[in-house]
Amino acid sequence: MNRFLLQAAAACLALALSLPAQAAVVLLYHHVSERTPAATSVTPAQFAEHLQKLADEGFQVVRLDELVERVRAGEPAQSRLAAITFDDAYRSILENALPLLKQQGWPATVFVATEAVGQGGNIMSADDLRALEREGWLLTNHGHQHLHMVRRQPDESERAWLARLREDITQAEELLAQWLEKAPPKFFAYPYGEHDAKVRELLRELGYIGFAQRSGAVGAPVDWQNVPRIPVNRHYAGWDSLGDKVRALPMPVQQVSPASGITTDKRPALTLVLPADWAQRNVNCFAGGAAGIVREVHSDGVQLRVTPGRDLTPGRTLVNCTASAGQGRFYWYSWLWMHRGESWYSE
Template sequence: MNPIKSLFLFLLFSLVIISAPQQAVASVILQYHHVSTDTPPSTSISPTQFEKHMRYLKEQGFTVVPLSTIVNAVKNNTAMSDKLVAITFDDAYLDILTHGKPILDAFNYPYTIFVNPSLVEAKRPDYLSWEQLKMMAEQGAIIANHGWQHQSLTRVPDGVAPDMWLAQYEQDLRRAEQAIKDNVGQSYRYFAYPYGEYTPEIQRWLAENQFVGFSQQSGAVGLTTDLTAIPRFPASQPYDKLSGLRDKLNSLPFAISLSEQDNQTIYRHQTVNSVTFHVEVEDFKPSQLNCYVSGLGKQKIDWVSDSSFQITFSDHLPIGRVRCNCTAPSLSQAGRYYWYSKPWFITKRDGSWYPL
């Protein structure tokens, strides 16, 4: 071949490689509570269905890794393999050991349990003991922090100043971390928000105290994920069907940012009517973006610029824990969706909280 032509083809090929967009890779964290048929359905998955979940992961080529593998990749901004999955349980129920662990062991899957030490030390018959948790830790489980008690950070008690409440919670959080270290020999400084409730102020406080925060809104994890609000997909009922799990496991991290005002999470009922998202991904068609809000359904999307869109809610956000889930099919990876979830915690008009 003519040397000049060879050089031209080489340069052209190099240009294509350099300019080609890198495909997004994703990790997904699954959240469970009970593995049982005798516990509240909203926080339970049957052992039979849990086994189907674990088998599906294996058959579809997902790699189940310790939670620390995903967190460390985000922390250090290091290359992350695609299709990584971490399995987590909240609340340290006994059935995780009796029903969940045998299934996990059969597939040799690592997992994480978020515990409330005060409940462990109360020696309730439906909770794991320190001895059981230590045994599970020695066999590869991560035991992490869910707060000393199962108590929301956002709900400041009457008559207590917010800064005093956070100071008290900080002591309880450190106390819980120390109890985990003393009893099972681990201290990852991972914290799952009780009830998934948090605020931007709490996120800053958590970062200042060198904790990684895990939320309960859905979404995939990527290198730009905020380490104070790492999303997890609920996988218990009614979200335990394999058809829905498939889409979640194949989701991609939707890099979206919000203004300081739109990043707020707590509003009184009927005091917020819109939100604006700033998108940092181009691998989708704006016309294929869909957003759904709890209790309101699909919302109208108005693009206010090439990279920002606004939702004016079709009605008032309902009182309670509310989510806006936005998804869009990837152009470069057929069958996969970018997925982002924004939470709100809507109090009553007088500022009082909805029941837990």
């Protein structure tokens, strides 16, 4: 009997150790329309399919503030928790996404770039935003002018640059408070997903959580000024690939260098440090194709040096690194390179 109990206890311990850590995911959409650019859109049919797949796979879809609160409180392992967010306050969100979400009984969050609100075209008005709030949605900050936050103006000092960003964030916050008659939550989505260490520090000083545009899951150890959100568009809307991202777990990256993704190198190196017990795990990375990985195993951790398999072009390139977590799920870590080329960024 004692031998049986020991074997049972060992089996239970092995099972517990094999269970992936807690995680939640945040999905990022822009347009829900057949008439808008594919790179920033999904069709209503694709969006409806995503909602149905989330329901079929047992996800709890909650508002972003609830997801953050539950992750911080220690959501149990194996939870399937998701939040749906939209950037820029396009009218197709109100016209096409809202009815589909109402069918499921799910709320969502809109990060509002306030300068364009009420200016006509395909952007919502303040009345539209209030209508979404009455539906139980969350409206929060995407900046006023939708700036490339890492770009400085010609001859602009660091102090002037950060003051300009602070003013843009504060102006959006004040307008949202005026329209909604209450202060919005301190959530900020980086326009274009662009940020660096200085921008993150500014958000930290202002008391904001910062949301990026990169795949990955949200676990308790997350950097709350660099929270991953899974970008979804018509090119990557198939559930075969999107489902893997949605079921993802946070890769336990302990250190990352460099601190900023801004680069002039055509093949910059990204260094990740993982726990020592990852020495035997197979990690694959992609950056516009398979990336090169140089692995060094040390007593205190595993260092991966990841370089793109081909030259970066000016603009933004995501590096995605994955490893199997078992049970049909993957550990996932994503990094954004912002390549300046000759003129993409100012010093």
